[in-house]
Amino acid sequence: MRRRLRLPLLAAALLLGIAALLLSLAEGPRPAQARAEPSFPRWLRQGEVERVRARRTLPVSMPPAPAPAWASGDEPEPPRVRDPFLLALPRDPGKALVVLEANALRHSRLGELFVECVMRKEGRDPFEEARREAGIDPLKDIDRVAYTPDGIILFGFLDRARLDAIPSRVLSRGEHGRIYVPDAEDPPTFTLGTWRGQIIALGKPDFVESTLDRLDGSTAEDRVLIPEYLTYGEAYGVVPGAALQGLFRGEQAELGARIARAASRIELHADAMRDVAVVARFSGADEAATEDLGTALGGALALGRVQAAVSGNASLAELLEHARVVRGAGGFSLELALPIEVVERWFSGCAGPGSPPAGP
Amino acid sequence: MLAIHASGLAKTYSGAFGRRPQEALRGVDLDVSEGTAFGLIGPNGAGKTTFVKAILGLVRPSAGVARLLGGDPGDPRPRARVGYLPERLQFPPALDARAILRSVARLKRLRDPEAAIDRRIDELGLAEVASRRAGTYSKGMRQRLGLACALLGAPALLVLDEPTDGLDPLARVEVRNLLARELARGATLFLNSHLLSETERVCTRIGILVGGRIVREGALDAMRESTSRWAVRFDGNAQAQPLAAAGFSPAARGEGWTFDGEPPALNEALERARRSGALLVELSRESRDLEAVLQDAVGVPR
Amino acid sequence: MMVLAIAQDLLAEARSRRWVLAFLAAATLVLAAVAVGLRFEVVDGALAATRLFGGDLRSDVRSVDVALRPLFVATSYVVFYGGLVFGIVATADFAPTLLAPGRIEPLLALPLRRWHVLAGTFLGVELLVLAAALYGGAGVFVLLWIKTGVANAGPLAAAASAAVAFAPVYAAMLATALVARSAALSAGSGLLILVAGIVAGNRAVIAELFQPGASRAVFVGLTAILPRLSSLGRIGAAVSADAPVAAGALLALVAGTAVFALAILAIGVDRFDRKDF
Numbered sequence: 055m056r057r058r059l060r061l062p063l064l065a066a067a068l069l070l071g072i073a074a075l076l077l078s079l080a081e082g083p084r085p086a087q088a089r090a091e092p093s094f095p096r097w098l099r100q101g102e103v104e105r106v107r108a109r110r111t112l113p114v115s116m117p118p119a120p121a122p123a124w125a126s127g128d129e130p131e132p133p134r135v136r137d138p139f140l141l142a143l144p145r146d147p148g149k150a151l152v153v154l155e156a157n158a159l160r161h162s163r164l165g166e167l168f169v170e171c172v173m174r175k176e177g178r179d180p181f182e183e184a185r186r187e188a189g190i191d192p193l194k195d196i197d198r199v200a201y202t203p204d205g206i207i208l209f210g211f212l213d214r215a216r217l218d219a220i221p222s223r224v225l226s227r228g229e230h231g232r233i234y235v236p237d238a239e240d241p242p243t244f245t246l247g248t249w250r251g252q253i254i255a256l257g258k259p260d261f262v263e264s265t266l267d268r269l270d271g272s273t274a275e276d277r278v279l280i281p282e283y284l285t286y287g288e289a290y291g292v293v294p295g296a297a298l299q300g301l302f303r304g305e306q307a308e309l310g311a312r313i314a315r316a317a318s319r320i321e322l323h324a325d326a327m328r329d330v331a332v333v334a335r336f337s338g339a340d341e342a343a344t345e346d347l348g349t350a351l352g353g354a355l356a357l358g359r360v361q362a363a364v365s366g367n368a369s370l371a372e373l374l375e376h377a378r379v380v381r382g383a384g385g386f387s388l389e390l391a392l393p394i395e396v397v398e399r400w401f402s403g404c405a406g407p408g409s410p411p412a413g414p
Numbered sequence: 415m416l417a418i419h420a421s422g423l424a425k426t427y428s429g430a431f432g433r434r435p436q437e438a439l440r441g442v443d444l445d446v447s448e449g450t451a452f453g454l455i456g457p458n459g460a461g462k463t464t465f466v467k468a469i470l471g472l473v474r475p476s477a478g479v480a481r482l483l484g485g486d487p488g489d490p491r492p493r494a495r496v497g498y499l500p501e502r503l504q505f506p507p508a509l510d511a512r513a514i515l516r517s518v519a520r521l522k523r524l525r526d527p528e529a530a531i532d533r534r535i536d537e538l539g540l541a542e543v544a545s546r547r548a549g550t551y552s553k554g555m556r557q558r559l560g561l562a563c564a565l566l567g568a569p570a571l572l573v574l575d576e577p578t579d580g581l582d583p584l585a586r587v588e589v590r591n592l593l594a595r596e597l598a599r600g601a602t603l604f605l606n607s608h609l610l611s612e613t614e615r616v617c618t619r620i621g622i623l624v625g626g627r628i629v630r631e632g633a634l635d636a637m638r639e640s641t642s643r644w645a646v647r648f649d650g651n652a653q654a655q656p657l658a659a660a661g662f663s664p665a666a667r668g669e670g671w672t673f674d675g676e677p678p679a680l681n682e683a684l685e686r687a688r689r690s691g692a693l694l695v696e697l698s699r700e701s702r703d704l705e706a707v708l709q710d711a712v713g714v715p716r
Numbered sequence: 717m718m719v720l721a722i723a724q725d726l727l728a729e730a731r732s733r734r735w736v737l738a739f740l741a742a743a744t745l746v747l748a749a750v751a752v753g754l755r756f757e758v759v760d761g762a763l764a765a766t767r768l769f770g771g772d773l774r775s776d777v778r779s780v781d782v783a784l785r786p787l788f789v790a791t792s793y794v795v796f797y798g799g800l801v802f803g804i805v806a807t808a809d810f811a812p813t814l815l816a817p818g819r820i821e822p823l824l825a826l827p828l829r830r831w832h833v834l835a836g837t838f839l840g841v842e843l844l845v846l847a848a849a850l851y852g853g854a855g856v857f858v859l860l861w862i863k864t865g866v867a868n869a870g871p872l873a874a875a876a877s878a879a880v881a882f883a884p885v886y887a888a889m890l891a892t893a894l895v896a897r898s899a900a901l902s903a904g905s906g907l908l909i910l911v912a913g914i915v916a917g918n919r920a921v922i923a924e925l926f927q928p929g930a931s932r933a934v935f936v937g938l939t940a941i942l943p944r945l946s947s948l949g950r951i952g953a954a955v956s957a958d959a960p961v962a963a964g965a966l967l968a969l970v971a972g973t974a975v976f977a978l979a980i981l982a983i984g985v986d987r988f989d990r991k992d993f
Contacts, residue, residue, distance in 0.1 A: 062985040066979045069978050073976035076975060508732035
């Protein structure tokens with residue numbers, strides 16, 4: 055029998071070669087790593103724990119506890135060491151209070167973009183000017199800033215502040231405090247208070263006075279509004295639900311009203327080291343109403359995402375894709391993330407002097 | 415035209431894992447004309463099944479030529495006119511007879527298959543079980559179904575390996591009649607069977623395969639006739655002793671005598687018998703059955 | 717035509733096998749149980765609550781399509797790999813049974829070429845696996861679409877990917893059955909190709925585990941011809957996650973997988989043609 059050419063084997067060899075070629079084309083360049091989920095600030099992280107410990111620099115005395123019957127009453131109370139900044143913060147739960155970790159923000163991508171944008175818009179370096187005029191370098195000397203409706207509180211290396219240049223009367227307050235009352239107004243609408251070269255409070259006179267009093271220890275130590283365990287994130291704060299009502303207008307006004315009714319306390323935390331991720335923890339006296347509010351907010355976010363997609367607002371749709379409501383004991387958390395790529399796109403529109411502001 | 419042609423057909427199965435190669439066919443020359451009923455017989459291991467598979471293209475010959483209805487067995491076209499019933503038969507157990515026959519009809523590309531299927535189901539007595547799963551069939555039913563598959567499409571050549579295996583005697587009669595009808599319409603029959611009586615009843619030509627070679631082949635009648643044995647009958651006055659002395663032997667079966675010898679010796683013995691007073695009544699060459707023919711061919715003493 | 721006829725016979729036989737019917741019944745029961753027991757509360761397009769047989773799963777409240785993405789991704793992987801494993805187990809004995817003495821001889825005596833038998837068996841099995849995968853994938857697709865209003869084609873894409881991925885797997889199983897008529901060996905070869913395909917789909921990552929040099933080169937070379945089955949599995953997941961799928965790369969991947977299967981089948985044809993029955 056004549057040997058037959060084994061065509062199927064030849065075909066197999068050829069096909070394997072073609073397959074290898076096609077499969078190599080399918081691989082192409084290595085796919086980029088899947089984008090990491092934004093880092094939502096939900097609790098104190100290791101670095102923040104160490105930061106909290108490092109900030110406990112002010113020894114304070116506890117209010118004397120009732121002495122037991124057998125005690126002689128001679129032993130002094132041991133001093134506690136506290137963070138003076140947290141001690142200085144207002145304690146009215148009915149008013150908003152937001153703290154920015156300026157030092158951390160300066161090193162975040164958001165901070166970098168912000169500084170670059172400001173310098174481009176102004177066409178000069180306003181931070182250097184502030185250092186020359188006021189003696190404070192905003193980018194180096196300020197560690198934290200607290201915002202309230204009544205004033206702001208700065209914490210940092212503030213001993214070089216040129217406060218004597220302001221025409222004012224200087225009054226002492228407590229052991230380490232000073233109050234600068236401007237001569238231009240009587241009665242003054244705002245004053246400036248300093249404490250040990252670490253804290254500057256600027257705002258209404260009673261705001262400044264009460265701030266220095268809390269540091270002096272001359273007010274009873276009742277519950278602070280932002281305890282240490284809530285100082286996580288590059289920005290954090292506590293606002294009453296009513297404070298957010300004004301943000302909801304038009305069709306969303308009813309939602310704003312529900313927030314005001316149901317949420318007596320909203321804790322805010324923002325992580326901005328890369329993506330901007332915000333966690334808002336809602337709590338209220340009526341658990342059922344709070345839970346309903348969470349459902350309504352989740353629905354509003356989903357609906358907003360659909361509307362944004364339909365209207366072609368891709369940035370907003372992308373923002374809301376990361377939004378969710380997480381239910382928990384006693385309330386819920388609203389999580390919202392802004393990918394850094396979106397932030398960079400917003401700031402890419404930041405141009406020279408006189409240009410419109412960057413943003414969505 | 416020749417339905418089957420084999421010339422020098424050889425097949426050696428290569429030994430695997432150190433086993434010796436096995437020569438199943440050692441140069442088979444065989445022609446089967448169209449319209450004939452040919453029976454291939456031989457002892458176990460003679461190569462009959464291998465020969466059948468070689469002419470159907472199921473095994474590749476090591477040497478020689480095989481032709482099937484004038485074409486190459488590897489070509490589907492001649493196989494379109496062949497109906498094959500293998501010795502071992504298996505069907506998909508989950509399908510019923512109709513589904514299996516439809517499948518065969520599809521692969522044979524039959525036009526109007528349903529009519530042909532109905533006819534074969536009736537012919538082979540499968541009507542009652544046609545809707546049952548093949549896995550529930552007895553051996554006999556499977557054999558009938560196999561025959562129905564082979565007969566589907568009125569093939570020009572029927573290659574049947576043990577066609578009546580597992581069938582009761584009455585069913586065998588039916589099958590023989592069926593095959594006779596197929597022959598009558600002009601089909602060629604190639605039969606491989608151990609039942610020599612069946613082969614004798616159906617076939618007109620015989621081939622004897624021993625040790626991978628055809629040792630005898632020809633018309634059945636011619637093979638059964640003996641060239642040197644005679645059956646003789648004398649009248650009732652014949653005496654046994656003088657007949658035995660003349661060289662006659664009593665017949666093994668029935669009345670009469672037999673004589674082994676060529677015609678000259680036969681004539682001399684008849685003369686001596688006549689002189690002893692025995693009158694010849696009947697003289698004929700003795701016909702052997704196929705078993706005897708096979709024994710002779712194989713060389714087994716009777 | 718012959719190929720289709722063989723495939724049709726195989727499907728008819730599969731349909732009447734009881735355990736295939738049992739599998740379909742089981743899959744339908746699971747889908748029905750999930751349909752009854754899983755409830756989603758969708759409010760303004762947000763997934764407000766998820767309940768499984770009455771128990772609240774305390775899921776987050778977020779856009780329902782985003783919230784369900786992990787579910788769709790997981791379902792896609794289940795459909796893909798489950799479909800492949802089902803295919804291997806369910807079809808391992810088709811070829812060995814077809815090649816059994818008493819079954820193959822009358823088939824090969826019919827007017828067809830041997831490669832028709834191989835191709836028809838392959839095609840029939842592929843259709844069977846595609847049908848099974850689509851049944852599962854489409855079931856989940858319809859179920860979640862009705863319950864949530866989200867039409868996510870991920871499970872369907874996964875079913876189609878599974879059918880493509882099964883081609884080289886079954887080609888290897890068929891070729892193995894021609895060498896050794898054993899359902900166990902056939903299934904084993906299918907699993908081997910599946911594992912090899914998973915490795916090949918991650919070869920860039922796995923290659924870095926090897927020391928640069930001969931061992932890495934050997935690994936890269938050996939896996940170059942293997943179908944990237946895990947890459948096919950990721951397609952359904954990508955569709956589920958609303959991630960982009962590069963059309964060109966997808967086409968090359970599918971074509972390469974199909975050509976590999978043809979190559980193995982060609983080896984099978986050679987083996988089949990030379991085999992005595």
